Amino acid sequence: MLTRLALLGALLLPPALAAPLPATVETHLAAVLPFGPRVTGSEANAAARRYLTEQFRALGYEVRQETFSYPRFDDLGSGLEASGRLLAGLALQGSVGGEVTAPVARVAGVGTPEEFRAANVRGRLAVVDRGTLTFAEKARNALAAGALGLVIVNNQPGEVRGSLGERVPLPVLTVTREAGASLQAGERATLRVRVREGDVTGVNVVAAWPGVIRPDFLFGGHLDSVPGSPGANDNLSGTLAVLELAGRLAGTPRAARSVFVLFDGEEDGLHGSRAYVKSHPEIVRGLRGMFNFDMVGVNVTPLSVSGAAGLVEAAQRGAGVAGRAGSAGGSDHVPFAGAGVPTLFFHRGLDANYHQPGDLLADPLLIRDAAEAALRTLEALEQR
Structure with a gap:
């Protein structure tokens, strides 16, 4: 009888007192997508940023928010x-x-x-x-x-x-x-x-394990989306692949060699990644690799990588993914490659809802698979 009463009591608890849901890719998708299009400078963008900042902190990371500004043309x-x-x-x-x-x-x-x-x-x-x-x-x-x-x-x-x-x-x-x-x-x-021209403020979310000063690897993906598009695949999928990696690495020696960045302003011209490269020359110079995740939640084509030959080879050997040397795609790895950092771009192709209101779905299994491929790539690099 006591067990049945306890169960009934738990079911009747108000939402504020109910046990929190486990932090999974599924729960993150369900939490962030209702905010709507995460256009840089919008309240939806800020709400997503607040949520994801708390997720990194819950994993034990120290998080800072780095602001930057740039001129933008808006269609009203x-x-x-x-x-x-x-x-x-x-x-x-x-x-x-x-x-x-x-x-x-x-x-x-x-x-x-x-x-x-x-x-x-x-x-x-x-x-x-x-x-x-x-x-x-x-x-x-x-x-x-x-x-x-x-x-x-x-x-x-x-x-x-x-x-x-x-x-x-x-x-x-x-x-x-x-x-x-x-x-x-x-x-x-x-x-x-109807148009407006003026400056917009973007915010990068930067998470690092306590005490990390000079990381070897940076894992990044852009948080913003285009106007009118909820951006499930482009690029909440990449954002959550970065968060999944942070969770998998939390408390390990690899976390002490890594930094995780959710870039803002990518859709307006890679402004967040450009700002990071400009603001952190000492970190950028010491990076052994920058792993960028963009559109990894819809399997248009199997997961593939492109970038520095050594990193591509490690991804092929360790994770079994298709890859080719050379930079591809206009995403946030580009400013790092321009600064001489070896980069690895994880991508699954452009789906039919790219930059459209229908970008509402991303497969959690594919997102976890992209994070797993990055981990296997790191292992392959360490076995050299």
């Missing part, structure tokens, strides 16, 4: 309205903001000066397909031909995120192939480009 909600239809779009970085209502002019071709003139875009909203010419060339040509605004239609599925690469005094919007096909020549449309 741009789009088109045509004949009562609302069409979503994305402003290209370098575009000016503004609202323009005018007839649509469809441009045949890729947007050469002659093609804009032939379409008679003066005083109109020019609509042209993506491809061949750069975004900036299309924008300059549209402006020179007298267009009041420019809509660039993607020539492949999905949205277009990008930059003009320079300042062009013209509102420029990108739309999907489907949205572009619905725009008819001559119909009146309103183009709204």
Whole structure:
């Protein structure tokens, strides 16, 4: 009877008094994903950072947060309205903001000066397909031909995120192939480009075992995601692979030779890893290796590695993963490789939900498998 009553009492305990769930990849995914897209500078990013900081501390690590800032261009909600239809779009970085209502002019071709003139875009909203010419060339040509605004239609599925690469005094919007096909020549449309430019503050989470000053290895992955994407695979999967490694190494001699970093600002241009390399030259010079985890939670292709030949060989020998020497992928290992650090990039390919709202799933088994491959690589290095 006492046992049954004790069990009933435990079931009726309020959540605050219930026993905590074990810290696993599954519980971390369930805790962080509901925060939403972890865009640098957002509350969701800060909430995820607070949660993960506490997880490192619970494992016995000392954690510090290192801030940095950089200029960023933000789309505050741009789009088109045509004949009562609302069409979503994305402003290209370098575009000016503004609202323009005018007839649509469809441009045949890729947007050469002659093609804009032939379409008679003066005083109109020019609509042209993506491809061949750069975004900036299309924008300059549209402006020179007298267009009041420019809509660039993607020539492949999905949205277009990008930059003009320079300042062009013209509102420029990108739309999907489907949205572009619905725009008819001559119909009146309103183009709204709402943008903001200013500095954003990023925060790297740096965890190290007490007393570690000069680590041999750095294990990293970026915590931030792009606007609109919850970032389960890109890159909560890599973040949790780093946390899993920290848990596996906690209290061991290897922990005393390691540092774990969750980088911020990767999606805006590797700002967090660049800031770390710049701020810690003495640590960077002494690293035997930087292991970077990005998109390891969806098995588009089997786990593979790329990077320094010695590290790739150790991963192949110790973990049996496919690999090739040479840097690949625009992720946080790049600034370290540029500083002369041997790097190893763990990756499973770009899944169908890359940078999309559907990036909601990551497989805990694959995440643990990536951490295990890193451990086996370390063992292989030690056996040389």
